[in-house]
Amino acid sequence: MTTVFMRPAIKSDLKAIATLIDGARQFLKSQGLSQWQSGYPNEETVATDIALNRGYVLVVGSEVAGYTALLAGTDPVYEAITDGQWLSEADDYISIHRFAISDGFRGQKLAQRFMTAILTLCYDKKQFDVRIDTHPGNHPMQSVITGNGFEKRGVVYINEGQEINGERWAYQLILS
Template identity: 50%
Template sequence: MNMLVYMRQAQNNDLVDIVTIIEAARFYLKQQGINQWQLGYPNQETILNDLNQKNGYVLIAENQVAGYAVIVPGEEPNYTKIESGHWLNQATDYVSIHRFALSPLYRGQKLTQRFMTAILTYFFEQQVIDFRIDTHPKNMAMQAVIRDNGFTRQGIIRINEGGDSSIRWAYQVLLA
C-alpha cells in the first residue's frame, strides 16, 4: 500500500492524538507484562512540556498523527552513569530519543522503522552524529526497532519512573 509518510515537529494541536498514542502504548506494554510507563509517566503534562521545549516530533501517515517521539539535544542526566558497559565516546553533544511510540492503527506496517530513519536523517542533516536511546529489557519490539536502525547496546542505565528506580538497556549509534 502506498501512503504518504513524513515527520514534522509536533504542535500544540497534536496533543490529543499524542496522548492517545502514549496511552495505547502504555496499555500495549501492560499487555506484554512490561512495567515500563505503568506509573503515570509519561502523561499529558510531560507531553505539554515536550511541546513547549520544541522537542516533540510526530510521524504523519495518511494525514494522521501516527507516531510520537521526543528528541532532546545535549547531555541526558540519566545517561551520565552507565553500568555493565560504556558509551562509544565521552561526547555530550548527542541527542537522546525518548517516548518513541506508534499508534496501534499503524502497527505491522513498518512505520516505526521509517520514523526512526526520519529522525536519524533529519538530525544528521543538522550535523548530529551521536544518537542514544534506552528501553526496558523486556520491550522486545522496541529493541528490534533500535537494533534494526544500527544502534548497539552499550550497557545499563537507571531511571526514576514515577518514583520507581528501573534499569533500562542503553543503546547508541554514531553516524559518519
C-alpha cells in the same frame, strides 16, 4: 500510496499524542512490562516537549501515527552507565525518548520508517551521536533500535513515577 513523513509536533496534536501514548502504555502492560506504567509520559510531559520544540510526530496521510521527543545535550539518565560504556564521552548527543506508534498503525513497519526519519534529522542537524534506551523486555523496540544500527552499550537506570532505578538497556549510534 499514502504519504508518510515526520514533522515537529504542535499544540493541536496533543490529544492525538496522549491517546497514542495511552495505547502504547496498554501495549507495554499487556507484554508484562513495567515501562510507562507509573503515569509517565503524560500529557504534561508532551506539552513540555512541544513547548521546547523537541516533540516530533510521524504522520500517515493526515493522522498522527507516532510520537517521539529528541533531547539535545547531556541527559542525566545517561550519565551513569553500567555493564559497558559509551563510545564517546561527548555531551553533545541526541537522546531519543518517548518513542511510540499508535495502536491503529502497529505492525505496519512504521517504527522503522520513523527511526529512519529521526536519524536523517539528526544527521542534517550535525548531531551524529544518538542514544536511546528501552526496557530489557521490550523486544519490539529492541528490534527497531538494533535494526537501525544501534549497538547496546550498557545499562542505565531511570526513575519514572513509582518505578525507582528501573533498568533500561542503553544503545548508541554514531552517524558517519
